[in-house]
Amino acid sequence: MKKKLAPIVISFGLIGLAGCSDDNGGGNSENGETEFGNVLSTSDAGDVTTDDILNQIGTSTVANQTFQLTLDNILKDKYSDAVDTEQIESQTDEEIEQMGGEEQFSMALQQQQPGMTVDKYKEQRITNAYHDKFFEEKFEVTDEKAMENTREASHILIAVKDEESEESAPQQQQAPQSDLTDEEAKQKAEDLKKQLDEGADFGELAKEESHDTGSAENNGSLGYVQKGQMVEGFDKALFELEKGEVSDVVKSEFGYHIIKRHDEENIEDELPQIKKQMVSKEIQENQDKVLEYYKEVLEEYNADFENEDIRTFIEDTYLNPESQQSPEQPTTEQPAEGEDASAEESTEENAE
Template sequence: MKKKIAPIVIGLGLVGLAGCSDDNGSGNSETENNETEFGSVLSTSDAGEVTTDDILNQMGTSTVANQTFQLTLDSILKDKYSDAVDTEQIESQIDDEIEQMGGEEQFAMALQQQQPGMTVEKYKEQRITNAYHDKFFEEKFEVTDEEAKENTREASHILIAVKDENAEEGASQQPQAPQSDLTDEEAKKKAEDIKAQLEDGADFGELAKEESHDTGSAQNNGSLGYVQKGQMVEGFDKALFELEKGEVSDVVKSEFGYHIIKRHDEEDIDEELPQIKKQIVSKKIQENQDKVLEYYKEVLEEYNADFENEEIKTFIEDTYLSPESQQAPDQSSGEQPAEGEEQSTEEESTEENAE
C-alpha cells in the first residue's frame, strides 16, 4: 500500500567527459583515476576527422549539460563531505553483498540485468557518490529523532482484495493488483469475519499468512515494516496513525479492498532511526523540489562553480537555477538489488501503477 518514494540522488555521469575539454592530444591515455582521456580528435580519414565536439553535438546540449551539472555537483559534494563518508565501510558492505550473491561474476551479471553497462567498479563509485549526496540532503533537510518517531509507525495488515471487474475485459487499470474472485460485498464480509476472529483471540500473523491477498507481506505475517506518514494510500494512512501501540483497526476500505491494520509496539525503533530518517529525507526532497534547486545553487556559489561553455551555462541556468525553474536534474537513485533492501510488496507495485 505504499506510495512510491524514489530517492533523489544524483547518479554518476559519463565517465571521461570531464576530461575532454582540456586535452588537445589525439590519443587515449589513462589518468591516475583510471579514467580515459579521449583527446580532441577521435578518428581521422580521407573524409575528415571525428572530434569530441562531434560526439557531444550528436548527444545534444541537454544531455551534455545534464551530465556536466551532475559531475560538477558530484565533485563539489565529494570535496565537501569526503571526511564524513567512510568509503572503506561502503566498499566492505559491497564486498559482503558480492560474497552473499556467490561471487563477483554473479554480482556483475545482476548489475548488468538491472542497468546495462554497469560494472562492479562503477557501482562502488556510484554508492560512494550517493553517500556524499545523502550527507548533503541530511544536512539540508534535518530530521530529529522526535520528528522521525512522530511520523513513523511499524505496521502489519491483512488485505482482502476485491475482484477487478476491468480484468475480465482485458482492460485492468491495476495490472499488478492482488488477485481476488470476491465481489466488494463478499470481500467486506470476509474482512469482518477475520476481524471477529481476531477479537476472539486469533493470531494476527497466522491469519495474515492464511488469508491476506497481499502475498508479499503475508509471507512475513502481514508485516509492512516501518512506514512514514503519507506513505500509504489515504484511508489506510489515516487509520494507521490513529491507532495506539498494539491496537488493531476496524475494517478499513481502500481502492484495493478491505484491510485490517495492526500497529506494533515499535520497541526497536531507535535502532531503525538512521534508515527511517533517510526515508523521511527522501520524501521531503520529493515534496520540496524548489528547495532542492535552491540548495544546489547555494553550494555551486559556495564553490565558485562556473560553466565555461555558454550554451551549457545558459541551459543549466534556465533549467535548474532560475527562480522560475522547478525542475530537478535527471536523477538516479543508484540503488541495486544487491544492496539487500526489502523488495516491494505486491501492493506497492499496485500503488505505483495506481498513482
C-alpha cells in the first residue's frame, strides 16, 4: 500500500572510504589526525609517495572523498550553531545502552560497515545533521509545513482474494492474504464500520480483523504518514479527516480500508524525524535542484579544487546539471540509529 522510495542521499557517505579505514594506526599529531607527509617510504628501488597511494586508490574515489569533505566542512561552518551536538551524542549513548553496551554496539557497527567505530559513528550523525539543516532550509521544510503535510493514522484493511495468487510473481505474493471476494470484503468492512459507529474500540477491531498483519499487531497504527506516501485513494481520504475522525469504507488496490486520524498530540516531538523524511522525499524528487544547491554553497564559500582531474570529475559528476554521469548514491543512515519508521515498516511487508 505504501509507495516505495528508492535509496536517497541526505548527506554523503561516498563509497564508504572513511569507514573502511582505521585511523588508529600510525603516527598521530596532537589533534588526533595522522600527518602522512609526502614521502611514505624510501628504498633503493625508489620512494613511495602520497601521490602513489592516491593514484592506486583511483581518481574517482579521491575526488568523491574530496567533494564530501569539502561539503562537510562548509556545512559544519554554516550550521554549527543550529545543531545540538551534545543531544546527538546523548541519543547515541542511549542507543548504545539499549543494545547492551558499547561492545555489542561496536559489533553491530562493524557488521554494517567494517572499520566504523563508535566515535566515527557519532561524528557521522553530527555531519548528517548539518546536511539535514542545509536541505531543510533549501527545500523550505519548516515545522508548519511538516505538520500540515503529516497525519498520525491507523487503519483496518479487509483484503480481497487475489484470483491469480498461485501464478503471481514473488513481490505479488507479499500482498495481504484473503479468501474474500470483492463483494464479501466490502460487506465485512461495512459491518466493521457499523460496529465502530456503535462504539467498538478501533484498536481492538484492527488487532482482530485487519488483514494488514504488520499494523494489526499495533492496533492498526501506521504511525505518522506524510502526504503522498500512501496509495491515492487512501491518501485522499486520510487528509480529508478531522482529528479523531474515522473514515467511511475506502477502496484501494489492496481492498477496503477504514481509516482513523489521531489527535496528533505528540507530533511536535516527532517533527525532527518527520522533517528528515520530508527532506528525503524532496531530494529524491528534485535531484537537479540538489546539484544546484551544492553548486551555490560551494560558490558562497569560494570552494576551489586545485587538482585538475579532481575538479573535472567533481564538475562533471556533481556540479553540471546537464551531465549524464550520476554520482554514486549510498543509502541513508543505518538502522542502528533506532529511528522511528513505524508507518513505513507496518505495511511494507504486506503491501509493496
